Amino acid sequence: MNSFTTKYIFVTGGVTSSLGKGIISASLAKLLQARGFSVTIQKFDPYINIDPGTLNPYEHGECYVTDDGAETDLDLGHYERFLNIPTSQANNVTTGRIYQSVINKERKGDYLGRTVQVIPHITDEIKNRFQLLGKSGRYNFIITEIGGTVGDIESLPYVEAVRQMMWEHDKDCLVIHLTLLPYLHTTGELKTKPTQHSVKLLLENGVQPDILVCRSIQSIDDDIRQKIARFCNVAPDAVIEALDARSIYDVPLLMAKEKLDLVVLQKLGLPTDSKLDLEKWEEFLDKLHHPKQKVRVALVGKYIELKDSYKSIAEAFVHAGAANDVQVEVEWIHSEDVNDETVQQLFEGIHGIVVAPGFGKRGIEGKIIAIRHARENNIPFLGICLGMQCAVIEFARNVLGFKDAHTTEVNPATTHPVIDLQEVQKKVTHLGGTMRLGSYPCQLKERTMAYSIYGKKEVSERHRHRYEFNNEYLKDFEKAGLHASGIHPEAGLVEIIELKNHPWFIGVQFHPEYKSTVANPHPFFIGFVKAALQYQPSPGVRKTEKV
Numbered sequence: 001m002n003s004f005t006t007k008y009i010f011v012t013g014g015v016t017s018s019l020g021k022g023i024i025s026a027s028l029a030k031l032l033q034a035r036g037f038s039v040t041i042q043k044f045d046p047y048i049n050i051d052p053g054t055l056n057p058y059e060h061g062e063c064y065v066t067d068d069g070a071e072t073d074l075d076l077g078h079y080e081r082f083l084n085i086p087t088s089q090a091n092n093v094t095t096g097r098i099y100q101s102v103i104n105k106e107r108k109g110d111y112l113g114r115t116v117q118v119i120p121h122i123t124d125e126i127k128n129r130f131q132l133l134g135k136s137g138r139y140n141f142i143i144t145e146i147g148g149t150v151g152d153i154e155s156l157p158y159v160e161a162v163r164q165m166m167w168e169h170d171k172d173c174l175v176i177h178l179t180l181l182p183y184l185h186t187t188g189e190l191k192t193k194p195t196q197h198s199v200k201l202l203l204e205n206g207v208q209p210d211i212l213v214c215r216s217i218q219s220i221d222d223d224i225r226q227k228i229a230r231f232c233n234v235a236p237d238a239v240i241e242a243l244d245a246r247s248i249y250d251v252p253l254l255m256a257k258e259k260l261d262l263v264v265l266q267k268l269g270l271p272t273d274s275k276l277d278l279e280k281w282e283e284f285l286d287k288l289h290h291p292k293q294k295v296r297v298a299l300v301g302k303y304i305e306l307k308d309s310y311k312s313i314a315e316a317f318v319h320a321g322a323a324n325d326v327q328v329e330v331e332w333i334h335s336e337d338v339n340d341e342t343v344q345q346l347f348e349g350i351h352g353i354v355v356a357p358g359f360g361k362r363g364i365e366g367k368i369i370a371i372r373h374a375r376e377n378n379i380p381f382l383g384i385c386l387g388m389q390c391a392v393i394e395f396a397r398n399v400l401g402f403k404d405a406h407t408t409e410v411n412p413a414t415t416h417p418v419i420d421l422q423e424v425q426k427k428v429t430h431l432g433g434t435m436r437l438g439s440y441p442c443q444l445k446e447r448t449m450a451y452s453i454y455g456k457k458e459v460s461e462r463h464r465h466r467y468e469f470n471n472e473y474l475k476d477f478e479k480a481g482l483h484a485s486g487i488h489p490e491a492g493l494v495e496i497i498e499l500k501n502h503p504w505f506i507g508v509q510f511h512p513e514y515k516s517t518v519a520n521p522h523p524f525f526i527g528f529v530k531a532a533l534q535y536q537p538s539p540g541v542r543k544t545e546k547v
């Protein structure tokens with residue numbers, strides 16, 4: 001690690017939401033990492049939930065889980081996928097968490113005699129959290145993404161805390177403002193006014209951005225750069241163009257072309273002569289953009305209207321596709337659409353079926369029918385969390401003949417609770433943060449498919465669930481060909497199941513997608529894509545297409 005005091009880079013957003021602050025933050029971090037610096041990224045979310053764990057995926061997309069069991073914003077997934085370093089609870093803070101800790105201190109008497117206020121108490125707490133990871137001494141740069149859009153009431157305490165940080169640690173702080181330049185088709189112009197206004201909003205709160213990253217569908221010419229620079233008090237070379245990219249993984253290269261990393265280093269008074277080594281990243285992009293074949297994989301879930309609900313699975317397929325030199329085309333299939341009449345047609349031309357994680361009753365029967373289709377037709381299958389539980393239910397009903405077999409999550413009165421709560425979970429009354437969360441070891445049985453895919457005896461994978469395979473039934477399942485190939489070493493919980501006499505049929509109680517990164521695609525996704533490539537569908541369906 002380079003020896004200088006930790007630098008804090010804040011990324012704010014203006015004009016609209018969804019401009020991609022997470023990807024810009026991750027891309028800048030990637031560039032700094034590729035120059036040999038140690039970097040981490042953290043996200044501060046303005047909502048009052050303690051974490052996104054209790055949020056419906058429709059509200060906020062996927063809930064991403066870290067090794068230490070934090071339920072976090074999906075942007076942390078991008079940070080890990082780009083940087084290939086794990087994040088933790090400290091990397092995601094919400095307003096709810098800030099207030100909770102201030103209120104706890106107030107109850108303990110820490111502020112005795114004083115009125116507890118947004119300034120200084122809430123802003124002090126925010127500043128402490130901004131610097132928590134920095135204090136570990138492990139990082140040259142801490143990039144902090146501030147959720148929401150400048151001007152939102154909820155964001156105000158964060159912007160105020162940034163202002164105070166700039167005042168107190170001027171030389172070690174930098175603000176990047178991400179904004180939008182709308183393009184007017186009628187006049188054929190990019191407009192700068194919304195950007196000017198959003199910088200004014202920041203200035204009203206005492207924050208002068210150092211760099212403006214401008215999302216735009218057209219290249220920004222010199223005149224526009226000069227105009228933005230003049231109106232917003234930034235140097236013209238600090239006006240960075242961010243065009244729509246071919247994929248999120250192309251953004252670091254676009255930012256390198258615009259010299260975002262160099263402008264950051266200059267502004268922080270750091271040397272700019274380090275070598276930018278993106279060789280591996282470019283190799284990955286080359287594979288991503290030049291696939292030799294295409295496979296079609298179905299993802300069966302109930303939140304498919306919002307693709308962000310399955311972000312990490314979709315990205316894991318991007319990584320595994322590149323690793324196999326193929327393009328994985330993901331067909332999103334709504335589990336409520338799958339029934340005995342539709343199944344054949346819905347999965348026609350599909351080379352592999354993934355059944356997604358989920359909670360509750362809705363869509364579960366469709367998932368079970370999709371799994372039966374995969375099992376009976378030798379279609380490669382990967383069941384993730386609820387997807388694995390559904391595979392167990394399907395097998396119990398259709399092979400073992402336990403007609404009402406179910407998970408007690410959906411049918412507590414079933415006579416065959418093949419998926420059930422663990423004793424510890426039965427006592428839980430609160431919903432937030434009470435599942436089996438985070439990394440747990442998993443021991444693999446030799447001579448199983450799981451063992452040969454991982455190539456080792458013990459792995460560690462991330463969990464997010466309450467229900468488990470019911471070991472009372474294990475013997476029945478194994479006798480009929482569904483085997484437990486991965487087990488939690490102490491608790492004996494079944495973590496992986498696989499089917500004998502099927503080319504590729506695996507269910508995992510954990511979430512392999514959380515650990516798939518550009519540098520380390522997950523072996524299960526690589527193996528699944530390979531199996532999908534080899535799958536021979538019924539006559540008349542073309543297996544792969546050249547692209």
Ligand code: GLN
Nearest residue numbers: 357358385386465466467
């Ligand atoms: N609802 C199931 C459970 O809690 C599965 C959860 C999931 O798929 N993440 O066990």
